[in-house]
Amino acid sequence: MANLVVLLIGLSFLGHTLSEHDHLRSEEVYVDYLRNDYLLTERDIWNDIASNKNLKEVIQKIHSEHSKLFSNSFLTGESLSDKRLLNGKNIIDEYVADVKMKMRAVKENYLHDSTDPDSLKKEILEMAMQNSNTTLVDRIYDSVVREDFFGYVKTIAEQQKCVKRGQTIDSANYQLFQHYNDVTKSELGAYALVQLSYMFLAAYGEKSYIEKAKILHNVYKERSKKTQDHVKELMLVANRDIWKCDLSPQTYDDPRYQITNFLEGVVDNEVNLNPDNDCKKSCSDYTTTKSYGCHEGTPCDKEPQNAKSRCNGTLYDCDFIESDMSVCFTENYSNRRYTNIVLGSGKKLGSEDCYRSATSISSWTRWFVQCSNCFCLCDEMSEKTERFFSLKEVLADTSSNSIITGVGLFKEKGIFTWGIHQSELLSNGRVNLTKPWNAFTEVERFQPGEQVDGVDYHTLTYQHRSINLDSVLAPPGTLITGIRFIVNNGVLNIEIRATKFEFSTGRLYNDHKWISNEHENVHRTPINLKKSDIPPKATDFSVQNVEVNKFVQFQPSGIEQDVAQTTIPFIDSQIVESFDQRAPLSGVGIYFKKTSGFGGFIAPKVITYDMTPHIGKSNF
Numbered sequence: 001m002a003n004l005v006v007l008l009i010g011l012s013f014l015g016h017t018l019s020e021h022d023h024l025r026s027e028e029v030y031v032d033y034l035r036n037d038y039l040l041t042e043r044d045i046w047n048d049i050a051s052n053k054n055l056k057e058v059i060q061k062i063h064s065e066h067s068k069l070f071s072n073s074f075l076t077g078e079s080l081s082d083k084r085l086l087n088g089k090n091i092i093d094e095y096v097a098d099v100k101m102k103m104r105a106v107k108e109n110y111l112h113d114s115t116d117p118d119s120l121k122k123e124i125l126e127m128a129m130q131n132s133n134t135t136l137v138d139r140i141y142d143s144v145v146r147e148d149f150f151g152y153v154k155t156i157a158e159q160q161k162c163v164k165r166g167q168t169i170d171s172a173n174y175q176l177f178q179h180y181n182d183v184t185k186s187e188l189g190a191y192a193l194v195q196l197s198y199m200f201l202a203a204y205g206e207k208s209y210i211e212k213a214k215i216l217h218n219v220y221k222e223r224s225k226k227t228q229d230h231v232k233e234l235m236l237v238a239n240r241d242i243w244k245c246d247l248s249p250q251t252y253d254d255p256r257y258q259i260t261n262f263l264e265g266v267v268d269n270e271v272n273l274n275p276d277n278d279c280k281k282s283c284s285d286y287t288t289t290k291s292y293g294c295h296e297g298t299p300c301d302k303e304p305q306n307a308k309s310r311c312n313g314t315l316y317d318c319d320f321i322e323s324d325m326s327v328c329f330t331e332n333y334s335n336r337r338y339t340n341i342v343l344g345s346g347k348k349l350g351s352e353d354c355y356r357s358a359t360s361i362s363s364w365t366r367w368f369v370q371c372s373n374c375f376c377l378c379d380e381m382s383e384k385t386e387r388f389f390s391l392k393e394v395l396a397d398t399s400s401n402s403i404i405t406g407v408g409l410f411k412e413k414g415i416f417t418w419g420i421h422q423s424e425l426l427s428n429g430r431v432n433l434t435k436p437w438n439a440f441t442e443v444e445r446f447q448p449g450e451q452v453d454g455v456d457y458h459t460l461t462y463q464h465r466s467i468n469l470d471s472v473l474a475p476p477g478t479l480i481t482g483i484r485f486i487v488n489n490g491v492l493n494i495e496i497r498a499t500k501f502e503f504s505t506g507r508l509y510n511d512h513k514w515i516s517n518e519h520e521n522v523h524r525t526p527i528n529l530k531k532s533d534i535p536p537k538a539t540d541f542s543v544q545n546v547e548v549n550k551f552v553q554f555q556p557s558g559i560e561q562d563v564a565q566t567t568i569p570f571i572d573s574q575i576v577e578s579f580d581q582r583a584p585l586s587g588v589g590i591y592f593k594k595t596s597g598f599g600g601f602i603a604p605k606v607i608t609y610d611m612t613p614h615i616g617k618s619n620f
Contacts, residue, residue: 026504028617029177030428031184034075035224036618038188041065042195042217049202050210059117062199069192070107074430075185076100080178082170082579085156091147095140096182099189102131106193125204128197132209134216137190141223144183150227153179154234162245162541166574169245171608172238174583180231180615184224191220228616235612241471242583243591243605244574245541252536256411257570257601260335261385262460263556265564266311266378267327267341267361269298271371273315279366283374286318299327299361299373308332313380316462321375321559322347323363328354335384336565350563351533377556377564379462387460387554387567389492390417393484398499398508401425404480406577407588407604415457418483421577425479425506429611431582454487464490465554467602468524469545470517471589474498479609480585481512488518491551496588503614527552527592532599533561535570542593542600552592557599568599576606584609 028036045065048058070076079096110127112119143149157172195213202209251257271277273289291311294300300310307329324344330336340350342358363372394417396402406421424432453459464487472494474480482497495516500509527550534557535542556564569592577583587607594600 027614028428029181029611029614030074030430031181031188032228032615032617033428034069034072035184035188038069038192039217039221041069042213045199046202046210046213049199055203056115056117058203059200060113060115062196062203063111063113066192066196067107067111067113070103070111070189075189076103080181080580080582082175082178084579085160085170085175086153091143091149092140092183092186095136095143095190096186098136099140099186099193102136102193103189106131106196121204124200128200130197131193132197132201134194137187137194137216137220140183140187140190141227144227149183150176150179150231150234154238158239165246165248167245168576168579169241169243170579171240171242171583173235173240173610173612174242174578174608176231176235176238177611177615178580180227183227187220187224187227191216225616232612232615235610235615240586240608240610241589241605242576242578242608243544243593244572244576244603246538246572246593246601247574249536249538252570255335255386257573258335259387259416259460259554259567259571261380261382262387262554262567263316263377263379263462263465263564264337265556265559266309266315266337266376267299267325267373268311268315268376269295269363269371269373270318271295271366272298272300273318273374273376279369279371283318283320283372283376286374286376287316289315289318289376291315297364299359302359302361303329304356304359306331307337309337311376311378311380312382313378314462315376315378318374318376320372321349323370323372324360325362325373326358326360328356328358336563338563338565341563347560349560350565351537351561375559375564377462386411386414388415389458389460389485390415391455391457391485391487392417393482393497394418394420395482395497396420396422396480398481398510398512401506401508402481403431403499403501403508403584404483405431405581405583405585406575407483407606408573408575409571409602409604410573411571416571418485419575420483421575421581423581425501425508425584427504427506429503429584429609429614430506431584433581458485458487458492460554466490466526466551467492467554467590468517469527469550469552469590469592469602470494471587471591471605471607472496472516473587473607474515474585475513477501478513478586479508480588481508482514483588484514486516486518493518494588494590522549524549524551526550529553529555529568529599531558531561532568532594533558533597534566534568535594535598535600538595538598540595542595545592545594550592552602566599569594570599570601572601572603574603576604578606578608586610 157175160169198209198213272291273286303309322343326342328339339352342348396404402422403425404420405423408419410419478498481499486495500511557566586609589605
């Protein structure tokens with residue numbers, strides 16, 4: 001017996017002193033903290049049993065400590081992993097349910113706060129004998145190891161594809177972490193049920209269970225270490241991005257997802273494109289000009305009364321298409337100038353049918369010189385144009401210890417601005433879901449003297465219409481609490497605010513830093529969107545472009561496909577966050593996705609905080 005006492009009292013801290021161990025425990029994920037906390041409690045109780053401490057006190061301690069453990073909402077609550085990921089093929093689900101059922105039954109029927117050590121003694125010993133085998137503990141571990149459960153989760157997570165509209169493609173790293181939580185919770189519950197049984201049996205006189213408990217303890221520690229090492233190895237190389245699949249195509253017909261009335265295709269005669277009203281040049285000579293008038297017989301002169309095709313801004317990149325054409329004008333309330341144009345050769349520009357009478361337009365000859373109809377791009381600042389991006393920061397409420405857990409890019413009052421989901425950060429990497437809410441910047445349409453272009457917002461122009469496709473990562477030991485757009489040399493970039501925090505308590509420090517990639521000296525190349533149709537016409541899901549050092553220019557849709565009447569790409573305005581809204585974030589990115597032949601979308605993605613360094617940080 002003396003040797004057993006020494007063995008149990010001498011349970012080591014794996015080379016750490018008590019103070020060092022306590023410090024490391026503060027840096028571990030919550031499920032590891034729970035497990036190690038139980039192992040410390042278990043050690044104390046077994047020391048009391050082995051040293052023949054007062055039976056009344058020992059029995060009370062067994063009851064109270066296990067009642068506390070089996071009441072822990074994290075341990076007994078719903079699974080944290082995404083049930084949809086494995087499509088109902090989670091091999092440990094039945095064991096998870098079995099453990100929770102048994103913990104609930106034991107707590108409700110056998111654990112009590114009576115000071116009488118003989119209270120329910122007979123029933124407790126019967127329960128202890130029934131739960132004294134390690135079958136459930138072994139089955140959980142064997143299933144995880146035999147089937148390489150975590151390897152399977154990683155493979156499935158990294159093979160996720162869009163099969164449903166608005167589906168979240170979640171971080172493989174985070175999926176692994178939440179499955180690790182579920183497995184570890186179940187193993188701890190199953191282990192604690194057996195140890196509880198051994199404790200009752202030993203306390204009531206069956207001292208042989210002390211040795212059985214020690215053997216089980218060592219096996220459980222060894223298995224836990226192997227599981228941790230395997231999960232960490234997988235998480236280190238697992239993707240951490242979260243992004244969204246397209247919504248239904250018709251959803252994107254809504255102007256909320258579009259930049260409107262920017263660089264639209266316009267037909268005008270070259271006689272209107274110069275101050276002399278002559279036809280001495282060719283269409284391609286007019287790279288930058290404007291409409292100087294509306295000469296009789298030109299397109300603007302022939303447009304129907306309720307149409308408005310003339311460009312009152314700057315015209316760019318004019319070119320000749322054909323001399324004769326039949327133009328289907330839209331009404332002036334539309335965001336388009338034309339429904340379609342049918343050329344004299346029979347070629348149709350734009351796929352839509354004309355719902356009104358088309359107007360015939362032809363080039364003509366003046367003094368042996370042809371006055372050609374040109375097709376140009378119109379950059380016109382009108383009341384209908386919505387081409388603005390807010391430069392105002394959007395911040396989580398750090399005064400209430402909130403962090404950003406989701407982001408989206410939304411059009412508010414004609415300006416694209418960041419929206420966020422924020423939640424309260426708790427200890428050991430947890431997030432409080434009772435407090436998520438949206439926050440938007442306060443945006444108003446441009447009012448002279450109130451908001452300043454380049455300070456409060458950015459206006460897309462022909463010269464400045466690019467956005468860099470980037471991911472911005474926060475430094476280690478920080479989480480994201482803010483986001484905004486910045487402009488560098490006329491190009492939009494994202495910037496995040498990283499805030500230092502204490503992992504053990506979850507407390508955010510008043511230590512913030514704005515971070516972007518704007519100063520990186522990299523050569524970027526554009527995404528080619530020439531001859532692209534509009535995104536709502538695509539029936540397949542968009543595919544994410546994964547090339548690095550790219551940017552995209554907002555530009556008109558293809559002339560043949562859409563008469564260059566729509567700005568592409570669109571903005572996919574979905575909030576992006578983990579499937580459970582619990583994931584702290586380490587990064588935000590802007591990426592491009594499209595279906596071949598279509599203009600695609602720019603959209604945000606988020607990058608989850610990597611919990612790998614906090615797994616197995618301390619093992620009792």
